Amino acid sequence: xxxLCDIGEDAxxxxxxxxxxxxxxxxxxxxxxxxxxxxxxxxxxLQLLKTDALVSGIHFLPExxxxxxxxxxxxxxxxxxxxxxxxxxFFLITLALPPDTLVSWAEDLYRGIGDCLLQxxxxxxGGETTSIPEGSAAVISIAATGGVxxxxxxxxxxxxxxxxxxxxxxxxxxxxxxxxxxxxxxxESHWLAENYKPTAMMDLSDGLAxxxxxxxxxxxxxxxxxxSALPLTMGCTVSQALGDGEDYEMLFTISPNISQELxxxxxxxxxxxxxxxxxxxxxxxxxxxxxxxWEHFSSH
Amino acid sequence: xxxLCDIGEDAxxxxxxxxxxxxxxxxxxxxxxxxxxxxxxxxxxLQLLKTDALVSGIHFLPExxxxxxxxxxxxxxxxxxxxxxxxxxFFLITLALPPDTLVSWAEDLYRGIGDCLLQxxxxxxGGETTSIPEGSAAVISIAATGGVxxxxxxxxxxxxxxxxxxxxxxxxxxxxxxxxxxxxxxxESHWLAENYKPTAMMDLSDGLAxxxxxxxxxxxxxxxxxxSALPLTMGCTVSQALGDGEDYEMLFTISPNISQELxxxxxxxxxxxxxxxxxxxxxxxxxxxxxxxWEHFSSH
Numbered sequence: 177x178x179x180l181c182d183i184g185e186d187a188x189x190x191x192x193x194x195x196x197x198x199x200x201x202x203x204x205x206x207x208x209x210x211x212x213x214x215x216x217x218x219x220x221x222l223q224l225l226k227t228d229a230l231v232s233g234i235h236f237l238p239e240x241x242x243x244x245x246x247x248x249x250x251x252x253x254x255x256x257x258x259x260x261x262x263x264x265x266f267f268l269i270t271l272a273l274p275p276d277t278l279v280s281w282a283e284d285l286y287r288g289i290g291d292c293l294l295q296x297x298x299x300x301x302g303g304e305t306t307s308i309p310e311g312s313a314a315v316i317s318i319a320a321t322g323g324v325x326x327x328x329x330x331x332x333x334x335x336x337x338x339x340x341x342x343x344x345x346x347x348x349x350x351x352x353x354x355x356x357x358x359x360x361x362x363x364e365s366h367w368l369a370e371n372y373k374p375t376a377m378m379d380l381s382d383g384l385a386x387x388x389x390x391x392x393x394x395x396x397x398x399x400x401x402x403x404s405a406l407p408l409t410m411g412c413t414v415s416q417a418l419g420d421g422e423d424y425e426m427l428f429t430i431s432p433n434i435s436q437e438l439x440x441x442x443x444x445x446x447x448x449x450x451x452x453x454x455x456x457x458x459x460x461x462x463x464x465x466x467x468x469x470w471e472h473f474s475s476h
Numbered sequence: 477x478x479x480l481c482d483i484g485e486d487a488x489x490x491x492x493x494x495x496x497x498x499x500x501x502x503x504x505x506x507x508x509x510x511x512x513x514x515x516x517x518x519x520x521x522l523q524l525l526k527t528d529a530l531v532s533g534i535h536f537l538p539e540x541x542x543x544x545x546x547x548x549x550x551x552x553x554x555x556x557x558x559x560x561x562x563x564x565x566f567f568l569i570t571l572a573l574p575p576d577t578l579v580s581w582a583e584d585l586y587r588g589i590g591d592c593l594l595q596x597x598x599x600x601x602g603g604e605t606t607s608i609p610e611g612s613a614a615v616i617s618i619a620a621t622g623g624v625x626x627x628x629x630x631x632x633x634x635x636x637x638x639x640x641x642x643x644x645x646x647x648x649x650x651x652x653x654x655x656x657x658x659x660x661x662x663x664e665s666h667w668l669a670e671n672y673k674p675t676a677m678m679d680l681s682d683g684l685a686x687x688x689x690x691x692x693x694x695x696x697x698x699x700x701x702x703x704s705a706l707p708l709t710m711g712c713t714v715s716q717a718l719g720d721g722e723d724y725e726m727l728f729t730i731s732p733n734i735s736q737e738l739x740x741x742x743x744x745x746x747x748x749x750x751x752x753x754x755x756x757x758x759x760x761x762x763x764x765x766x767x768x769x770w771e772h773f774s775s776h
Contacts, residue, residue: 180582181575185605188582192605195583196590199566199599211602213566213621215523216516223515225601227568227619233609266499266513268527272572272615275481282480282488283495290496299499301525302511305485305492309533312613315572319527319619321513 184471186390207394208332209259209378210322222329224262224322228253232314236356242281244356246288249316251360252381254296255424258362259379260331261369262324264296269303270317274310285316296362328369330428335376335395339429341455342374342438347384348412350422358424364446365426372438374428383421384454386469391427398463401455419468429457484771486690507694508632509559509678510622522629524562524622528553532614536656542581544656546588549616551660552681554596555724558662559679560631561669562624564596569603570617574610585616596662598622628669630728635676635695639729641755642674642738647684648712650722658724664746665726672738674728683721684754686769691727698763701755719768729757 180188189207199213210224228249232238236245250267257264269289271282282305293299298320308314344361361379368374376395380387384406392399406417430438435453442451480488489507499513510524528549532538536545550567557564569589571582582605593599598620608614644661661679668674676695680687684706692699706717730738735753742751 178579179575180573180577180579180605180607183579188579188605189603191579192582192586193600195586196567196600197593197598199601211566211568213601215565215621216519219516223621225566225568225619225621227570227602227604227617229570229572229604229606229615229617231572231606231608231612233612234607265515266511266525267496268511268525268619270527270529270617270619272529272531272617273480275479277480279478279480279483279488279491283491286492286495293497298497300493300496301499301513302527303489304527304529305480305488306529306531307480307534308531308613308615311611312531312533313608315529315608315615315617317527317529317570317572317615317617317619319525319568319570319617321515321523321525321621 209256212329221323221325224257224260224324226253226256226322227317227319228256229315229317240356242284243288246285247292248356249318250289250292251358253318253320254292254362255360255379257322258360258365259377259426260324261328261365262322263362264298264320264322266301266321267293267298268301268319271305272308272315273305274312274314275307276310277314296360330369330374330377332376332378332391333394335391335397335429335457337397337457337459338432339375339457340432340435340453341388341399341429341457342451342453343407343425343427344449344451345423345425346407346409346450347423347425348416348420349409350420355422360424361426364449367445372430372434374430377426377428380423380425380427381421383419383469385418385466387427389466392457392463395457396460397457398460399455400458400464401466405452405454407450407452415468418466421470509556512629521623521625524557524560524624526553526556526622527617527619528556529615529617540656542584543588546585547592548656549618550589550592551658553618553620554592554662555660555679557622558660558665559677559726560624561628561665562622563662564598564620564622566601566621567593567598568601568619571605572608572615573605574612574614575607576610577614596660630669630674630677632676632678632691633694635691635697635729635757637697637757637759638732639675639757640732640735640753641688641699641729641757642751642753643707643725643727644749644751645723645725646707646709646750647723647725648716648720649709650720655722660724661726664749667745668728672730672734674730677726677728680723680725680727681721683719683769685718685766687727689766692757692763695757696760697757698760699755700758700764701766705752705754707750707752715768718766721770
């Protein structure tokens, strides 16, 4: 009797998605930061769809300020749109809460979501509140639609061996506070898409050691990381940078011919945000393995 | 310190939705079965957005066959699209499950969702699985996009005093089994939209006593129900028809000038599905009160 914690999230999703009719649009399937839907052929934009959930006791604590929980819930979704080169449009918010939850807690949660939407342009379109048995963990599930100009769409699966691997910001130690207050890299990702379009991109949510292999594997590549080059959050080790997760930075690949030019232009454009070349993609058979990162159904 | 169970779902939503930026499209706001988005002005269709959650211990039991849970989760969403005169397109499925959940349980859940999508034409576009603490109630949250031809869009808020109130199927007793195996009335709702367009429509999920006042109130009307006319599920009382909930039948209003013609045409078109005139809308000040129905955050 196999349990979810025996196989992990990636394997679970693989086993599930073949059990239902799937979108046949090659860019629309599960597996990227957002699903892509060509809802209006001929229009200059594609539609992006995203759903993301936060669970009490897993992604935040009962004592975490609810406004910060709301910000995090919405900003994670904005970060996923950024990772595709896109922008958020309409949000649907589902709250599954125990009946003894304070109304003021739910209101502050919504205020945090509202702050994020005000800043990044999303609008509330609807939602649902539902009761869960007392003692159960609260679940906040946000679904959203977004858009992306066709020529700006960036997938995980389109990198090539030889591409340079880049990461924004610093890695590790998010649990000390950044995971609740991070700035989704949407301005940076739009600038990249317009000026130095990445060959592939995703946001770092489960840790570099978990996420970079996903990008490399989606692109049928192996990976090489120069661990001494990793941009460490102050006070953090390489192992934390690889494994802590919840960095919400952009991880992307770019042609090695323009990586140096990009680094120079980036420093002028975003002097406050580090950009670091941390390695490269290689042929699949020549890659290294990374260890660490967040496993959703592990029992530890 | 007000708790959710002190104020109920409708009041909670009213307090929350003003805390975030909202879509200004008059048809797009929260409060109907789906949100409506005019994503492509000039196109013959509008986009519909819906999110809906099922919770273990509330909407199903741990021992409920997971395939039936999956069917119910997807069919509830299809029923909401039907209530707008629309159809489902892309589904995002979020599973928040304890780590000791059997993989076969999740697979059977997906098979149930798949059966429903195969039958009603929706496609999986993406989703998420996330771990919840052991002992917490499983949450299945489904978000979906859909479409509706502009001229077929049916809201809750557009009925007038004098309109006849109609209901499909029979009411009450859903807990005996129908709540897991109901047929969403999407074929019937399309036929209605094309042939006898309702002035307002919604699906019955919380019970007639809860839902009809929502429709009447959204249309600034009062209501009169002839309780002796209610189509009772065999063995059920009027009180059950008013209050059990989870009927997933279509509740709609129509001009009294065509209600008799509709009843005749309906019997020819759908001989297996009852259609019953149960009352009428009146001026707001002349309405009656109904009691019963499902209150999401009540403590009983």
